[in-house]
Amino acid sequence: MPGKANVAALSDLATPWSLRVVATLGVAEQMAGGIEEVGELATKTGSDAESLARVLRHLVGQGVFEEPGEGRFRLNEAARVLLEPGPLRGFDLDGHGGRIAGAWSGLLSAVRTGKPTYETVYGRPFWEDLEANPQLAASYDSLMGYEGAGVPDPDVLLHDDWSSVRRVVDVGGGTGGMLAEILKAHPHVQGTLVDLPRTVERSGEIFEAAGVADRVQVSGQSFFDPLPPGGDVYLLARVLLDWSDEPATQLLRGCAEAAAPNGRVVVVGGVSAGAAASRAGLLLMVLNGGRTRNFTQFTAMAAAAGLKVTASGENARGRFVVEATPQS
Ligand SMILES: C[S@@+](CC[C@H](N)C(=O)[O-])C[C@H]1O[C@@H](n2cnc3c(N)ncnc32)[C@H](O)[C@@H]1O
Known part of the structure; x- marks a missing residue:
């Protein structure tokens, strides 16, 4: 049984969302290309430098990325996983990963009703939603294929x-x-x-x-x-x-x-x-x-x-x- 401290850690939403945000922005890829300064990272990823720094600093506190100097961030072993093909590709909030992340907000309703709640969240049942959104369908297909599943x-x-x-x-x-x-x-x-x-x-x-x-x-x-x-x-x-x-x-x-x-x-x-x-x-x-x-x-x-x-x-x-x- 998890103790009190574990429940607090397990229920934290900041870390999973922060990981998805940096994965969507491609921050790890920029760092792998040699960029460390947060202003430059923000320019390359189309984001706000201060907000990006706050997200990265949170992740540093969780053991993902390092901050070797004020406003400089770089990959560590944990962060390098974001560069690998595989299930983490599903973190892309602009693609299928965003749909999945948002769909979890329907869990309470699914438990209350015994029915899938994707439609409640997105207005269409899951398969119809893919049919209606070609980009989303392409993202789903690629996650099911070599890119996501290996x-x-x-x-x-x-x-x-x-x-x-x-x-x-x-x-x-x-x-x-x-x-x-x-x-x-x-x-x-x-x-x-x-x-x-x-x-x-x-x-x-x-x-x-x-x-x-x-x-x-x-x-x-x-x-x-x-x-x-x-x-x-x-x-x-x-x-x-x-x-x-x-x-x-x-x-x-x-x-x-x-x-x-x-x-x-x-x-x-x-x-x-x-x-x-x-x-x-x-x-x-x-x-x-x-x-x-x-x-x-x-x-x-x-x-x-x-x-x-x-x-x-x-x-x-x-x-x-x-x-x-x-x-x-
Ligand atoms: C979880 S994926 C599995 C894909 C593949 N078998 C694999 O192991 O990677 C489920 C597949 O079912 C397909 N699918 C869903 N509804 C379908 C339907 N009505 N007719 C044919 N294929 C369908 C999806 O397009 C998707 O490719």
Whole structure:
């Protein structure tokens, strides 16, 4: 149990917001380029010098950045993390990160009503908001891709039995990073990327760069519409968790129908062996009504969708994977 002092520290909003502000302004990048004086940092980042200094000084007090002399700030080890690709890219308040940060203000309402509150905060449900804001959608897509999520783990089959797989259909595969890694690792495999039209539009250069473009088909569509048939593997990577039980079951049913009779459905992300992960689940509660699920909950949902779980466990990198086949 946290003591009194911990609760005060844990509930502090100044630090998370300050980190997002410096990330949005690109302050760390300027420092990496050799600029230390706060006036110059402010000019380069389009900000007010005194206000920027106050934010940086707060962060210095929290162990992020150093102030070696009055009004001079520089990177330390903790601050250098802001330069790395990865989830911290999601701190950009001008992009998807800003939407996420603001959406947390709906947590109280989500708890009171049991419904996602993104719409209350921004006027439209989560997916509609992305549809209506192309820049936001691009920022979301890039965070889901290499820039935010890093190089995906292509090890999505538990028993490494790729020899019988001819086609992988990556359902909700974003801009194609995961499919590109799978096809690179398995040169005999063909791939189909299914995602919304605006998202698959961005996949071309990723497949070209990976040297797999000649083995990919792309289907810009809703994954709630009939899926391309004929795949051996229908992959749902970090997708099911975005949806409440009814649409998630519908999505699984669509995969089961397309995979029948001999294909399988593989789920990575959002299902865990034991208790469902809490932090990601909380955000989903606010954003879109999605949820993480434990194995028992997933198995029941799969059965309702006409799927039988055939294998589950951790892959070589410790990610929990579930495989299911259409019930005959
Ligand atoms: C959390 S991302 C996961 C992306 C990718 N599978 C990965 O692991 O990086 C969820 C994906 O679902 C897609 N998506 C959401 N609603 C969709 C719909 N109705 N039809 C097709 N794709 C959809 C989004 O565009 C996004 O790419």
